[in-house]
Amino acid sequence: MRHGARRPPGPPKQFDTQRTLERARDLFWRRGFDGTGLSELEGELGVGRKSLYDTFGNKRALYLASLAHYGDSVIAAICDGLERPGASPLANLERVLGKLARHHASGESHGCLLGVGLAQVQRDDAEIVAALRRELARLEDAFERTLQRALDAGELRPNVRPRDSARQLVAFVQGMALLGRIADSPAVLPTAMSATLDGLRR
Amino acid sequence: MRHGARRPPGPPKQFDTQRTLERARDLFWRRGFDGTGLSELEGELGVGRKSLYDTFGNKRALYLASLAHYGDSVIAAICDGLERPGASPLANLERVLGKLARHHASGESHGCLLGVGLAQVQRDDAEIVAALRRELARLEDAFERTLQRALDAGELRPNVRPRDSARQLVAFVQGMALLGRIADSPAVLPTAMSATLDGLRR
Numbered sequence: 001m002r003h004g005a006r007r008p009p010g011p012p013k014q015f016d017t018q019r020t021l022e023r024a025r026d027l028f029w030r031r032g033f034d035g036t037g038l039s040e041l042e043g044e045l046g047v048g049r050k051s052l053y054d055t056f057g058n059k060r061a062l063y064l065a066s067l068a069h070y071g072d073s074v075i076a077a078i079c080d081g082l083e084r085p086g087a088s089p090l091a092n093l094e095r096v097l098g099k100l101a102r103h104h105a106s107g108e109s110h111g112c113l114l115g116v117g118l119a120q121v122q123r124d125d126a127e128i129v130a131a132l133r134r135e136l137a138r139l140e141d142a143f144e145r146t147l148q149r150a151l152d153a154g155e156l157r158p159n160v161r162p163r164d165s166a167r168q169l170v171a172f173v174q175g176m177a178l179l180g181r182i183a184d185s186p187a188v189l190p191t192a193m194s195a196t197l198d199g200l201r202r
Numbered sequence: 203m204r205h206g207a208r209r210p211p212g213p214p215k216q217f218d219t220q221r222t223l224e225r226a227r228d229l230f231w232r233r234g235f236d237g238t239g240l241s242e243l244e245g246e247l248g249v250g251r252k253s254l255y256d257t258f259g260n261k262r263a264l265y266l267a268s269l270a271h272y273g274d275s276v277i278a279a280i281c282d283g284l285e286r287p288g289a290s291p292l293a294n295l296e297r298v299l300g301k302l303a304r305h306h307a308s309g310e311s312h313g314c315l316l317g318v319g320l321a322q323v324q325r326d327d328a329e330i331v332a333a334l335r336r337e338l339a340r341l342e343d344a345f346e347r348t349l350q351r352a353l354d355a356g357e358l359r360p361n362v363r364p365r366d367s368a369r370q371l372v373a374f375v376q377g378m379a380l381l382g383r384i385a386d387s388p389a390v391l392p393t394a395m396s397a398t399l400d401g402l403r404r
Contacts, residue, residue, distance in 0.1 A: 032322055035236040111321060118380040119313060119321030120234055129384045136381070159400065167394035168374065168401075175377030178320040179338070182331045192369035198361065199370075199401020 017055060020045050024056075025066035029113045032120050033063050033128075064131055070113045071135040079142035089150035093143075094197060100173060101193040104180030112177035119178075136170060143169045147200075156200050165200060172196055219257060222247050226258075227268035231315045234322050235265050235330075266333055272315045273337040281344035291352035295345075296399060302375060303395040306382030314379035321380075338372060345371045349402075358402050367402060374398055 027036055027044045038059055042049055056062040081096040103109050110116075114135055121128050143166035150156050176189050183189060229238055229246045240261055244251055258264040283298040305311050312318075316337055323330050345368035352358050378391050385391060 032234070032236060034234060035322060107325070115377075115380055116321045118383050119318045120237060121383060123309070123383060132384055133386060136384075157400075161393075161397060164393040164397040167390055168397040171377030171381055171391070171394050172370065172374045172398075173377065174380050175317075175373030175375065178317055178376050178380070179373055181320050181323060181325065182334050182338075184335060188369055189373070191363075191366040192373050195363060195366035195370040196374075196401070198359075199398070 015045075015047050015051065015055075020047055020055075021062075021065055021069050024062050025069050025113065026110075028063055028066050029070075029110045029116060032116050033059075034120050060127075064127065067113065067117065067128075067131045067135060071138060074113070075135055075138055079138065082142045082146040088155060089146050089153055090155035090201065093146050093150065093200075097169070097173070097193050097197065098190065101176060101189040102186075104177050105183050105186040105189040106180075107186075109177065109180045111181050112174060115174045115177045118174070139173075140166045140170050150200075155202060157202055160200055169196070217247075217249050217253065217257075222249055222257075223264075223267055223271050226264050227271050227315065228312075230265055230268050231272075231312045231318060234318050235261075236322050262329075266329065269315065269319065269330075269333045269337060273340060276315070277337055277340055281340065284344045284348040290357060291348050291355055292357035292403065295348050295352060295402075299371070299375070299395050299399065300392065303378060303391040304388075306379050307385050307388040307391040308382075309388075311379065311382045313383050314376060317376045317379045320376070341375075342368045342372045352402075357404060359404055362402055371398070 023045050024041060027041060031040070036059070038049060038052075041047075041052065041059065041062070045052070052062065056065055078096060078100070081099070082092050084092050084095075087095070104111070114132055117128065117132050121132060123129065144162045147156065147160065147162035147165050147169075151158075151160055151162060172192075176192065180189055225247050226243060229243060233242070238261070240251060240254075243249075243254065243261065243264070247254070254264065258267055280298060280302070283301070284294050286294050286297075289297070306313070316334055319330065319334050323334060325331065346364045349358065349362065349364035349367050349371075353360075353362055353364060374394075378394065382391055
């Protein structure tokens with residue numbers, strides 16, 4: 001519920017929680033966990049520190065909520081694209097990967113929130129490590145299912161191992177998201193992507 | 203020149219510049235540029251702020267020097283491995299990539315200093331972007347030369363394009379370095395690497 005909207009009696013809700021979470025997610029995406037200060041969050045979100053704490057807990061809790069939101073929005077959309085009905089599994093893979101390559105090469109991309117998180121997380125931070133693993137596993141599983149279907153349909157080299165190539169694609173996509181942040185030509189990532197697909201295709 | 207060594211008259215050098223630079227590089231590697239504070243640098247390096255400024259300039263200059271040092275040590279060693287005489291080009295590629303996969307999966311890896319930098323750099327920071335591009339281009343060029351030699355030797359699929367696959371490998375290695383920070387099994391990266399090589403091999 002937005003500030004100022006008519007609302008039933010009860011504790012006042014001063015801001016749109018969902019929209020605030022999206023803005024926090026986008027700030028962490030651009031700046032990383034370490035690079036995002038509380039005062040930056042307050043400024044970007046237009047919400048005071050006390051309200052943030054009351055609604056989300058501390059900065060870490062807001063970050064974990066942002067990771068989960070990213071999984072349910074950005075990662076889920078990629079997974080859905082991989083299973084689009086009416087297209088062959090390989091065609092779905094080519095379309096999704098091509099779109100990612102063009103996006104990350106566009107100069108509009110901030111990389112991947114998960115990759116930015118991976119680059120900063122400390123190994124012994126069990127909570128954030130678990131959250132990152134969960135979202136990456138979702139992506140790996142979706143790649144594996146699509147690769148298995150493409151293999152079954154005879155679209156891939158017969159010796160492709162779907163689980164191994166799914167991991168290959170997760171690593172490749174993460175690397176591409178990183179490199180897109182400094183790519184000096186929009187052709188770099190799509191040609192790299194095309195080379196990766198050539199290695200899978202029958 | 204080390205502290206305490208006999209030296210000619212002149213301004214006293216209070217610490218080993220090279221060793222200090224390596225320690226700074228390793229701290230940026232583990233913590234990133236944003237995550238590394240001046241007081242952390244002082245503590246880790248055992249050098250006071252004034253000495254650091256006098257020798258390296260500010261934190262940014264120390265970071266740029268760390269990137270160059272990383273290129274001349276870590277990246278240069280990878281490039282040398284790709285051109286080792288007495289082994290076939292594909293064997294060099296397999297050995298170097300296999301070593302990277304095992305290293306990043308070992309739990310000892312901090313990822314890649316360049317990848318950690320990529321995840322944090324702001325697009326409009328021309329100086330750091332240029333430094334990251336320079337070191338990544340060094341790696342891409344070495345991959346391309348090795349792929350071209352392997353192609354000429356008939357070790358690769360005949361339709362492999364060395365420049366495109368070199369970009370593919372840079373992205374893949376960057377992704378692998380990231381994922382190694384949270385991999386829950388030492389098998390994940392070597393199997394992904396093996397899938398990547400299977401896609402290149404004749």
